[in-house]
Structure formats: structure tokens, C-alpha cells
Amino acid sequence: MLYLIGLGLGDAKDITVKGLEVVRRCSRVYLEAYTSVLTVGKEALEEFYGRELILADREEVEQEADNIFKDADVSDVAFLVVGDPFGATTHSDLILRATKLGIPYQVIHNASIMNAVGCCGLQLYKFGETVSIVFWTDTWRPESFFDKVKKNRQNGMHTLCLLDIKVKEQSLENLIRGRKIYEPPRYMSVNQAAQQLLEIVQNQRARGEEPAITEETLCVGLARVGAKDQKIAAGTLQQMCTLDLGEPLHSLVITGGTLHPLEMEMLSLFSIPESHNINGL
């Protein structure tokens, strides 16, 4: 049996009791470490689980999952994913390949940012399509995701923006030269995401278009959701550019315009102190 087990969002103890039992009895346990991270590393997990974990990077999972699948038809193998296993599409693909090999699978769910984002007080059912904001480079500055934000806003829906993670990436030079030297991991902050968003707003204005959001649009920055030191801050997009939310992972929500009174009241718990009262926005 191939078990896909969600680890939740905080630390080692955010695994479910059921998940922990499976981890402890599987013959091999893989830790997927490229679509998200916990606030603790592999060693802390190994200590708490009382067993060794095998780090699985993108290459291993997406190309040569043979190691993962080996003997999974006759023994139990676990594949651990930060958040819930269905947060990233790459795990659906793993299930499809396992099924083709006749390997049965079972999923042990957990919290992911897709539902835990509700902790900011915005109502989950009012979220529209989720977008990903990637690190811009000098030559690659995609803006197309902004259409989805616009569509969500037009329909009064909030947009959860998942922020880029670069783990085990090679520099262009190392990639070309085939050198397996990896850059230090990078995690996009709410500041960086807000700055990129504002640049898109300015580009649209320069082209004579009316952007779907402005500097004054009410947003929510979230950091380390589910961890003891999580931070949530509600304020304008402009304020998101300079806000200090600390260590990764960060996420950003662009509100959908009109808010329910209960949403306003919840957001006011997280209002940036130096800002105007968010009710006045």
C-alpha cells in the first residue's frame, strides 16, 4: 500500500494520530520537500517519528518514482507531504502512476493553507480561484495570473495567492554546464508579492487600463499559519509592501471587495496598528 500522508502546517506534532501510526510501521517513508516546508526540518521529524526519512526531491518524484514504488504492492510505503497531499497536482500524478502499476493507495488528509487560511476570518466559501505568484526575473515577469484576481474581484470573491518557493534550484550557468550545484532555498515574502502586484497595477495604468486592485485594496498577509508564532496582518496592498511578517512560509489574500460584517470584525483583530481602522477603508 502506498500511503500519502499530510503533515499539516506547523511542526512534527501536526501529523494526525492515524498518520503517525502508519509512518511508524511502514517499511520506507519518503518526505516530499519541494512544494512546501514545515517550521521544522527533516531531523526534527525523524526524532519525533522515531525513524529515518528519505528526502524526495522533485526530480525523484516526477521522473523516476520507481524507488518510491518499489515493493509497494507487497509492503507499506509512506509518502509525506506538508499540508494535505492534494495541495499540489504533482501528487495526483503519483497516484495515477501507482494505480497503473497496480499499487493500492490510501490518503491520510491534513490541514493545508487552502483551508487553514480561514484563520484570518475571511469566509472560506467566498474564496475564488487560487493563484500562484512566482519570483520575477529580469526577463520573465508573468502577469497573466492577474486576470484571475480580477475575475474573483468582479464576482466578490477573495483570492488566495500562494507564494513561490525555490528549493534545490540550479543557476542557469550550473544548469547549462550540468553541474548539480544548487542555490540556497528562497521563499517569497508577502512584501515581494505585494511589490510585484503593485508593479502590475502600475503597468496596467501606463497602458490606460483600469486595474482590478489598487494600492488601497484590503489584503491579508499570513505567515507560518498553524505554527505557534503565526502572524496575520490586515491592511492595504501598499502596507503589505513593508510589513515584517518574519520567517517563511508566507501567503497573501486579496479580499473580494464587499465583506460580511463578521469578516470585517475578524480582520480588525489583525489590523496593522499604524494603519487606519480597516473599517474605514
Added chain:
Amino acid sequence: MLYLIGLGLGDAKDITVKGLEVVRRCSRVYLEAYTSVLTVGKEALEEFYGRELILADREEVEQEADNIFKDADVSDVAFLVVGDPFGATTHSDLILRATKLGIPYQVIHNASIMNAVGCCGLQLYKFGETVSIVFWTDTWRPESFFDKVKKNRQNGMHTLCLLDIKVKEQSLENLIRGRKIYEPPRYMSVNQAAQQLLEIVQNQRARGEEPAITEETLCVGLARVGAKDQKIAAGTLQQMCTLDLGEPLHSLVITGGTLHPLEMEMLSLFSIPESHNINGL
């Protein structure tokens, strides 16, 4: 401290290790039992947690939460919620009232249907606004939620339909007479939801409107997600009317029209046997 703890979706062991530790050391532990249910009852939870739980019904939580808040500023009180604490808006309200009383709170997240629905293979980020389908009565047959389905479909987004739960409801007669006699709990099945949806479709046609979905629209029925005997079935809305998914809880997804090839391939794992190949729809 007031702890809001998600229980996940299956049975007693779907609580997180962190959640279980808190449950075991709190002075009082409430179980919210009206917005959702697990596959096991209060007694099974009590046995596994090794402690007594206090059942909290809607009346208690929404009106007189004084019992819950009592001494929560000086001792630890836990409030257990099936799924994640932010699945229902009523829990935001509990947090707001606690905060006003100066009671600090902490949330321990878990899986909810809002993210676990990804297990059917539809990509989570492509879900639009979530809708609730309520039991119709002879005199109350709301159709307004259908506009949200339409909007989602127009934007190529899937719609998660949460199906009605009636727990501790009084009959009209008992309500009028002030008799605290409660009806047996009722949980809407995928069949009932699909039948109501088809009636709306027919009503719209009768009014000369073009409905956003038809008998042939690809849907996914889900039952007991996260439990060992969970069932997932992909087929037409018409097929959803007669499908047997067994015990509650059920949920229904109306797909957003165009699917990603990976979504199609995942759904084909759950294709209703007697149906046409869903790829042909």
C-alpha cells in the same frame, strides 16, 4: 486559553498529535456536534481521548456560550470541531466573543472537506465559491444558490456543494408549542441534492431560461471522505440521482466544464461503472 481543535474527517484517530495532547490536559472539552459529524460518535471519541466530552449544540454555542468561556482566561478549555474550526462561520463568532472577554485563543487546524475534496482529482485551486444545498420543504424551495454555480461554470471553476445536515431540529408543531422534542438527524444524500438540482434545471427551462448545467453535466459524488470506506463516483448529474454512496456525510461537486487532462485521468479512476467513459462526455 480557548483551544479550537479540528478533528479532521474520519474517526477518532484523525485528530493531530498536538490536538490530542491539548484535549488530554484541558479542564473542559466541548464537542460541537451540529455543523458536521465524524463516522464515529461521542463515545468512541471519549474512549480514545480517555476523557469525558461535553456535547455543545447550536443553541449553546450561538446564544449562551458563557459555560464554554467560564474560567477560560485562567484555565485551558477545548472546543472540538469536525473538520477544521474555520469550516463554519459560527466559530469565527465564538472567537470574536472570546476575544471581547479577554480570553486568548489558539487554533489547531485539520483537514476539512474544503481541502480534502481534492482526493477526487479535481484541482483545488480551480474551485470557485462553495455553495450549500438545503433540504427543500413544501413551502421553501430556494434556488438562489444556483446563480453561484452558474458564475463558477462561466469562469471554468468547479463548485463544491455542501449538503444539508439537520441535527436536533424541532418539528414546526413542537417548536410552536415550545416542546423540546427533537426530530431524528437527517443528512442530505448526493441523490437528494442531484434531484433538487435537476428540478431547478427543469424550472429554468420552463421559464424559458437556459440553465447553467444539464442532466449531462459531469459531477462527482463523495461520501465519508477521509474514512476507510470513503466512496467517490464521477458521472453525469442524472447518474448522481440514483447512485448509492451509502452512509453520510455526502458532498457533491459540479465540475467547471473544461477539465485538465490530469483531472480527467483522475476522475476516470472513479467513473461509475455502468456509465459511458467519462472522457466521452
